[in-house]
Amino acid sequence: MIDTDTVAATLTARLDELTHRAEDIEDDLRHPLEADSAEQAIDLADDEALAGIDDVIRHEIAQIRAALARIADGSYGTCTACGEEIAEGRLKALPAATRCVNCA
Numbered sequence: 730m731i732d733t734d735t736v737a738a739t740l741t742a743r744l745d746e747l748t749h750r751a752e753d754i755e756d757d758l759r760h761p762l763e764a765d766s767a768e769q770a771i772d773l774a775d776d777e778a779l780a781g782i783d784d785v786i787r788h789e790i791a792q793i794r795a796a797l798a799r800i801a802d803g804s805y806g807t808c809t810a811c812g813e814e815i816a817e818g819r820l821k822a823l824p825a826a827t828r829c830v831n832c833a
């Protein structure tokens with residue numbers, strides 16, 4: 730049986746980290762460089778890369794929030810597809826996993 734208190738603490742710490750990183754990226758996106766056009770072009774390319782990173786972070790934030798909700802309602806660690814328990818080793822590697830290794 731997995732220790733959900735420990736998982737929740739780990740996920741909450743990770744959520745804080747991701748939230749701060751997303752805020753930093755948003756700050757970067759909101760302050761474009763006032764420079765010559767060559768530097769602006771580079772800045773635009775950077776912004777596109779940052780927007781891509783932001784999507785990944787947002788996706789992970791959503792997964793972590795969902796995992797914390799499952800811990801709160803007691804369904805954490807149960808496969809959403811077959812209803813079997815997800816192996817502890819899998820949850821340690823992927824704390825936000827919603828499916829067992831067979832259904833993933």
Ligand SMILES: [Zn+2]
Pocket residue numbers: 808809810811812813828829830831832833
């Ligand atoms: Zn399953």
